[in-house]
Amino acid sequence: MEWLGKLFKNDGYRLSAPAAGKAVSVTAVKDETFSTEILGKGIAIVPESNRIVAPCDAVVDLMFDTGHAVSLKANFGAEVLIHVGLDTVNLKGKHFTVHTKTGDVVKEGQLLIEFDRAAIAAEGYDTVTPMVICNSDEFKTITPHIGTVVAEGEPVMTLKK
Amino acid sequence: MKQFTHLLTDPVGLHARPAGQLAKLAAGFACNIRLATPENEADAKRILAVMKLAAKQNTPLTITCEGIDEEMAAAAISEFLAANL
Numbered sequence: 001m002e003w004l005g006k007l008f009k010n011d012g013y014r015l016s017a018p019a020a021g022k023a024v025s026v027t028a029v030k031d032e033t034f035s036t037e038i039l040g041k042g043i044a045i046v047p048e049s050n051r052i053v054a055p056c057d058a059v060v061d062l063m064f065d066t067g068h069a070v071s072l073k074a075n076f077g078a079e080v081l082i083h084v085g086l087d088t089v090n091l092k093g094k095h096f097t098v099h100t101k102t103g104d105v106v107k108e109g110q111l112l113i114e115f116d117r118a119a120i121a122a123e124g125y126d127t128v129t130p131m132v133i134c135n136s137d138e139f140k141t142i143t144p145h146i147g148t149v150v151a152e153g154e155p156v157m158t159l160k161k
Numbered sequence: 162m163k164q165f166t167h168l169l170t171d172p173v174g175l176h177a178r179p180a181g182q183l184a185k186l187a188a189g190f191a192c193n194i195r196l197a198t199p200e201n202e203a204d205a206k207r208i209l210a211v212m213k214l215a216a217k218q219n220t221p222l223t224i225t226c227e228g229i230d231e232e233m234a235a236a237a238i239s240e241f242l243a244a245n246l
Contacts, residue, residue: 031178039181039208062213069177071209079209081177089176134208 012141013076015055015157016108017150018131021048025146026130031086034130039081042132043144043156052082052113053152054106055131063104063112064089067096070112071134078159079134084115086126095119109153133159163226163235167242168219175216179245184208186241192228194238205238222246 017023026042029035034044058072061079068088072080084096095116100106117127133142143158150156169175175183187194187205194205198220203210205224216222222242226234 033178033181038185039177061209062215064176065215071212081209081212083177089173092173 012158012160013056013074013078014155015074015078015080015131015159016153017045017156018052018055018082018112018152019045019047019049019129020051020150020152021129022046022149023144023146023156024128025144026132029086029128029130030126034083034132037132037136040132040134040136041142041144042130043146044128044130045150045156046128047117048149049152050115050117051111051152052084052115052129054108054110054112055080055082055156056108058106060100060102060104060106060112063098063100063102066091066093067098067113067115068093070100072106076159077135077138077161080131081134082112082129082131084113084127084129085120086128088120088125091120091123091125131157163231164223165235165239166221166223167239167246168221169216169246170218171246172218174218174220175211175214175222175246177212180211181208182245183238183241184211186237187234190226190228190230190234190237192226192231192234194234195225197223197225
């Protein structure tokens with residue numbers, strides 16, 4: 001479908017903030033799986049709320065049964081993984097409430113997960129939330145917009161094919 | 162074709178980090194690499210596909226490598242699984 005992209009010149013696809021908070025570089029996350037971009041390029045949010053929302057219109061590719069992570073297949077083709085906190089797989093679902101399930105069609109801004117940020121932090125976990133593009137190779141450029149405090153829905157990443 | 166089975170011993174199973182590391186390792190080989198649980202199958206080179214297996218502790222994971230460097234790939238993956246999962 002390369003010719004389609006050439007025919008309809010676009011200025012890229014946007015992902016909005018999956019959580020309110022400070023947008024930081026994914027390379028600064030204290031987990032080398034994310035910081036070395038093994039899972040893909042992206043961004044991280046230091047959350048200041050307890051909600052994770054869809055960053056774009058998408059299908060829920062996998063809602064982890066522990067609720068600590070969700071992967072989405074964006075309508076424009078990106079495979080987006082949102083991972084709430086680091087090593088939070090070990091909480092086995094504690095402090096997480098899921099609001100969608102695998103296979104659901106979601107709209108940008110739709111609530112996906114609620115989490116108890118204070119309780120997770122109190123158990124010693126870093127609540128920084130990376131959002132990475134697992135099929136980064138399929139995009140020419142992926143530009144994170146970092147350094148500011150964002151509200152849910154504000155653009156934090158631009159992708160170009 | 163090289164095929165072997167590994168029983169997952171990690172208490173949280175094949176979660177995001179090992180899935181990413183495994184996919185990255187697999188992507189370094191030319192051969193076709195498939196992972197299979199008793200329920201599902203995935204291309205080992207696709208991170209999300211590997212994660213989507215949602216393979217838990219005590220799941221037998223069958224790895225099939227097929228192609229020019231299958232011996233090397235099977236050895237590397239076997240070593241990775243033994244060390245990490």
